Amino acid sequence: MLSGRRILVGVTGGVAAYKAAYLVRRLVERGADVRVMMTRSAQQFVGPQTFAAITGQGVASELFGAASVSPHTELARWAEAVIIAPATANTLAKAAHGLSSDLVSATILATTAPVLLAPAMHTEMWENAATRRNVAVLQGDGRTMVGPASGSLAGGDTGPGRMVEPEEILQALELLLKGPLSGVRMLVTAGGTREPIDPVRFIGNRSSGKMGFAIASAAVASGADVILVSSADLPPPSGARVVEVETAEEMGQSVVKLAQEVDVVVMAAAVADFRPAVIEETKLRRTDGIPEIRLEATPDILASLVALEKRPYLVGFAAETGSYDTAIQKAISKGVDLTVANDVAAEGSGFGSDTNQVALIDSQGTIERWPLLTKVEVARRLCDHLAGQLNERAAKG
Numbered sequence: 522m523l524s525g526r527r528i529l530v531g532v533t534g535g536v537a538a539y540k541a542a543y544l545v546r547r548l549v550e551r552g553a554d555v556r557v558m559m560t561r562s563a564q565q566f567v568g569p570q571t572f573a574a575i576t577g578q579g580v581a582s583e584l585f586g587a588a589s590v591s592p593h594t595e596l597a598r599w600a601e602a603v604i605i606a607p608a609t610a611n612t613l614a615k616a617a618h619g620l621s622s623d624l625v626s627a628t629i630l631a632t633t634a635p636v637l638l639a640p641a642m643h644t645e646m647w648e649n650a651a652t653r654r655n656v657a658v659l660q661g662d663g664r665t666m667v668g669p670a671s672g673s674l675a676g677g678d679t680g681p682g683r684m685v686e687p688e689e690i691l692q693a694l695e696l697l698l699k700g701p702l703s704g705v706r707m708l709v710t711a712g713g714t715r716e717p718i719d720p721v722r723f724i725g726n727r728s729s730g731k732m733g734f735a736i737a738s739a740a741v742a743s744g745a746d747v748i749l750v751s752s753a754d755l756p757p758p759s760g761a762r763v764v765e766v767e768t769a770e771e772m773g774q775s776v777v778k779l780a781q782e783v784d785v786v787v788m789a790a791a792v793a794d795f796r797p798a799v800i801e802e803t804k805l806r807r808t809d810g811i812p813e814i815r816l817e818a819t820p821d822i823l824a825s826l827v828a829l830e831k832r833p834y835l836v837g838f839a840a841e842t843g844s845y846d847t848a849i850q851k852a853i854s855k856g857v858d859l860t861v862a863n864d865v866a867a868e869g870s871g872f873g874s875d876t877n878q879v880a881l882i883d884s885q886g887t888i889e890r891w892p893l894l895t896k897v898e899v900a901r902r903l904c905d906h907l908a909g910q911l912n913e914r915a916a917k918g
Contacts, residue, residue, distance in 0.1 A: 523691075524552030526698065527760070529600035529634075531625040532572070534562020537607035537641040537684035542567060544606055544687035545575050551691070558582065558596060560612075560625050584624050593624055597632035598759045601741070602698055605629070607641030607684045610652050616664070617655035633738055633897075634759060635697050639690050640669045644680035667693040700744025701908035706783040707745045708833075709737045709761075710776060710822075712753030714769045716796035718814060721804045727872035728791035730755050732838075732896050736789055737761045739900035743908065748783065750775050752790065769793050769819035777825050780833055785907060786826060787836040789861075791872075793819050827856045834858050834911065836903075842866040845880055845888060852882040859883060859910070861903065869893050881906065 528548055532541045541557075548555045557572040558581040569580035581592050589595050597603075605612060605625065612625065616638070621627035629636060638659065646652060647669060660666060668685035711733020713726040730753025737749040741760035749761045750772055757763045764779070766772045769792045780786055795816040805812050823837050835857040839848040841864055848862035860882040865871045870878040870893065878893040881903075891902065 523548065523695065523698075526553050527599055527601045528553045528555050528694070529596055529603045529628070529632075530555060530557050530572075531603060531605040531612075531628065532557060532559045532563040532567065533605065533607060533609045533612045533625055534560055534565060535607040535609045535641045535684070536566060538563050538566040540684055540687055541606050542571050542575065544604070544690055545572055547687050547691055549575060556581070556596065556599070558624050558628060560623050562609075581624055584627060593621070593627035594631050596624075596628050597634070598756065600632055600634045601760045602634050602694060603629065603632055603636045604639065604690060604694060605636065606639035606687075606690055608638040610640075610642045610646045610649075610655075613638065613640060613652060613655045613659065617658040617662075633742065635742060636664045637667060637690070637694055637697055638664055639667050639684050640682070641684035642669075642682050643678060644682045647682040665693065665697055698744060700742065702740055702904060702911075703744030705740075705745045705785060705908075705911065706748075707740050707785040707787065708748045708750065708776065708779050708783045709733055709740065709787045710772060710790035710792075711737065711749060711751040712755075713791040714752050714772055714793045714819075715767050716769065716793050716819070717800050718797050719801035719803065719805050724793060724796065726791050726793065728840075729753065729873040730790075731873070731875065732877060732899070733787075733789035734758055735896040735900035736787055736903060739897070739904045740787075742901075743904045745785075745904075748779055750779070750790070769796065769822070773820040773822040773825060776822055777829075780826055780829060781831075783833050784911070785834045785836065787838075787903075787907075788823060788826075789838050791838075791840060792822060795819060823855055823857060834907070834914070836861060836907070838862075840865045840872075845882070848880070849882055849886045849888060852884060853886050857884065859907075 555576045572580050615626040616629045621630045670683045670685045671681045672683040712730035713728030715723040715725045717723045737747050738758040740747045747761040750764045796819050798815045798817040836859045837857040839862040841848050852860035861879050863879040869876045877896050877899050881889040
């Protein structure tokens with residue numbers, strides 16, 4: 522479960538910081554790729570060299586002055602999961618309110634990976650109304666708490682507030698990483714293809730790739746093993762294997778080949794329907810007159826996938842303007858398992874936006890309309906929907 526997984530451990534300033542060393546050791550023994558970040562307060566209890574020796578990696582501790590220009594975003598994108606152990610009352614408060622005054626709190630704010638918090642503090646602090654509010658906010662934001670336990674605390678006190686033992690944190694991490702799509706192999710396409718006219722120009726479209734990248738990220742967070750075939754110029758989502766392509770032909774070849782290895786294909790890319798029949802070897806020039814460009818059809822990638830003898834679960838995307846009638850017809854005629862349609866002319870739902878309004882259409886033409894949501898939330902809901910569909914299919918045998 523943990524072998525090869527990228528786990529980022531944040532250590533903050535509490536006596537329980539000594540337990541974090543054992544936690545990191547256990548993660549390394551399980552085969553995880555582990556990195557550690559520390560607050561200045563944490564270094565009053567355990568030195569960074571301890572963690573460097575265990576992991577074989579340098580320890581990050583500062584937002585500024587490091588070799589990295591942006592250490593918090595680099596760590597946030599690298600991690601498949603983030604553990605904060607111990608998570609002090611101060612750290613919980615910062616995370617709940619979106620503060621980013623140190624490396625650990627800034628990384629929590631920047632990451633899209635699941636975050637596991639192991640609280641550790643005196644009983645009075647844990648039971649304080651402010652801490653209870655902060656915990657409720659964090660849980661509402663999707664952060665996971667493990668503990669605290671009751672037992673001996675600093676200064677000879679006893680009561681709830683003790684950080685749970687590393688083995689319990691490991692068990693919680695495994696559950697967190699399992700996710701509803703655990704064990705599912707998924708291929709996602711993203712971006713608009715570029716069909717060359719000459720060495721300089723191409724025929725393209727307005728697709729940014731944001732929806733496909735959001736789906737890939739959500740699938741990774743849900744436990745899937747993800748391959749992203751993309752033509753978009755966006756930072757690669759953490760945890761996904763990225764295959765870069767440019768044209769519809771290249772995307773089709775990659776997708777059909779890789780489809781043999783996966784359980785689900787989500788065709789979120791805006792693949793060109795047409796391309797120039799002839800690609801000029803040199804740049805077309807105004808002085809040569811107005812060129813005539815003859816178009817030909819590009820390969821129908823979805824049709825190629827539908828025709829596979831042993832095909833994966835197929836999800837097609839349909840960008841429409843106005844009515845969903847055409848999308849419903851496509852959903853029935855294409856033979857895919859699910860179609861995600863969106864009206865790109867609707868306010869807040871166009872290319873390049875951070876929001877989307879979609880409708881799910883099954884192979885029988887039944888439609889389920891969703892409200893306007895962020896693309897991140899659309900991706901999360903779609904992954905949950907796919908998990909349910911795959912479970913139903915497995916139950917039917």
